Amino acid sequence: MVLDEQLMSALIKLQQTIKTDCDNYCVKDIKEFSCTRCSGSACRYVYDPILRENKNNFATNNKINIKRFSPSICITHRCNLSCVYCYQKHRDGKSMNRNTLSKVLDWIVSNKPKNTQGIELTFIGGEPMIEFDTMKYAYEYMCSNYPNEDVIFYATTNGTLLDEAGKSWIRKHKDRFYLRLSLDGTRETHNKNRNSSFDLIDIDFFKETWPGQGVKVTLSEYSLKNLAENIKFIHSIGFDDIGGVNLYEGDNFWDKPEFIDILKNQLKELVDFYIEYPQLRLNQLFDKRLDFCESTPKIKCKRCGIGENTIFFDVDGTRYPCTFITPMTYNSLELQRMSDFNFKSIDNFIDEGCYNSCYLYPICPTCAGANYMVNGSFKMRIKNRCQIQKLLALYVADLMGKRVIMNPKLLDDDIKYYTIESIKKIREKYYSLFF
């Protein structure tokens, strides 16, 4: 049972004991500089000592923003897999040459925004490991030409192309060069989503090289059915941080009753699991700050670094606003239409309908690039999963409520007070829709 009477009355009692000075609770500091679709700049959890220290305190994690300049470089359009949810359409087999890459790296160093600390360089593809030598070249180039720059290197990989020589180079450079593995869960689920590639991955290599580093999970219709089993499996083999847990982007209608029914059971199982193992870092689906929903005024911000901090360089060196807005996803006419868009204007990213009328707006995930793909507008959110967001909010509230009762010191007083307030509202607004 989600948010049952007993839990609600314990929460109300706890709330009455909290002294808070906040007449007007206002959350301001959530500007996200990275890509939220792939769970932010994923190597922060490995690299940043403050985040590592606080990794079990999700309230604290969410408050810290390390503002690194986070450009991505597409070093190849080629990929050796063909995953069921891949949105990249225009594959042409091209890769970036070293001359172009050197110019891109020079540009990045000279254009690092003044309000950022250090550079987090992400290589993407296709599958970036197809051009491993090019990534090594970039590493050496930065070390020789910019020895004083604070740069870390990062790539998300399908993990199928690492040979012994590659592993040995990576082990040597693991303190500045990180790989994050895409892993969708058990062998069965992963194989279904990702081209039967589970047995081609040396999972132990990833765990041992970067303990604490997480994996990126993408949900398909198939994996939704086994969501709890997959998340538990990934934790059980030793990965602490599970990011990118999102329903895949596009116009798939996720709010079907059959998906809702499946998800109810899966989310309940996950709540029980995270209650049983309170030391685990919550996966991205559950890692939400409910108190944000109680902020007055409502938080108004861009959710990611599109067009500013997450710029993307294609294989020919052309700059684009982010990894989603590229020739692999959009044709030249669509890209041309976006070219004079003002990415700095926050208003250009606020869906007024959602902002003005939806309580979950501050915690509902969105990707402006995917919005454009489906709705032809960066700001207009894809509404094909609103029911799922409401259902998810109930279970997030249930989990947070149970964790706070188990450990009242888990959250600072103000956050605790408004988290409980939000749990009450979520129950009031959405419970009867599903139960």
Ligand code: SF4
């Ligand atoms: S719009 Fe681009 S930067 Fe923003 S969440 Fe989507 S992919 Fe990431």
Ligand code: SF4
């Ligand atoms: S749940 Fe739906 S209506 Fe609410 S903010 Fe998200 S997209 Fe908008």
